[in-house]
Amino acid sequence: MKRALLLLTLLSVARAESSDDQVPQRPDILARLIASAAASGDPLASSPGENTTYYLRRAEYIGSCDAPFGRVHAGEFFFVRSAPKGSTLPARGHNFVVFFDAALRVRDRWELDAPLTGFAFDHTKMVLGSETLFDFAHSPESGSVIISGKPQKVPHWTPTK
Secondary structure (H helix, E strand, C coil): CHHHHHHHHHHHHCCCCCCCCCCCCCCCHHHHHHHHHHHCCCCCCCEECCCCEEEEEEEEEEEEEEECCEEEEEEEEEEEECCCCCCCCCCEEEEEEEEECCCCCEEEEEEECCCCCCEEEECCEEEECCEEEEECCECCCCCEEEECCEEEECCCCCCCC
């Protein structure tokens, strides 16, 4: 009986996109974000080149929250451009935080100089570690935040109908 209740609970949790406790309620959310990012094209799509290859090396689901303009999902993506064939140059990394709407369409992105760990949502707040970057409920007047010394636009879009 307990197993049946647990199974029913898990199945009901797996249907929605996300919840307030940052547990993705759709188990394939990361795969769907990766597919959406790739469909949006350069620079979020892996591609072979003549002498190099640009590929997704790591992706992480940050979470989601409700903003005044709708549901926001976020993920961190780390791409690598391989060194040219026959070269002794190192590969080069490119890191992005990508923001998606409720339909999981790419709406905005931050380009970061280096991968950062600790991005999360705390209700309507986007945080990095223990630092609040911004609050979707009260966006900063400047419309941007500083991440690793670089200004980044606070994501905002017109709701779709």
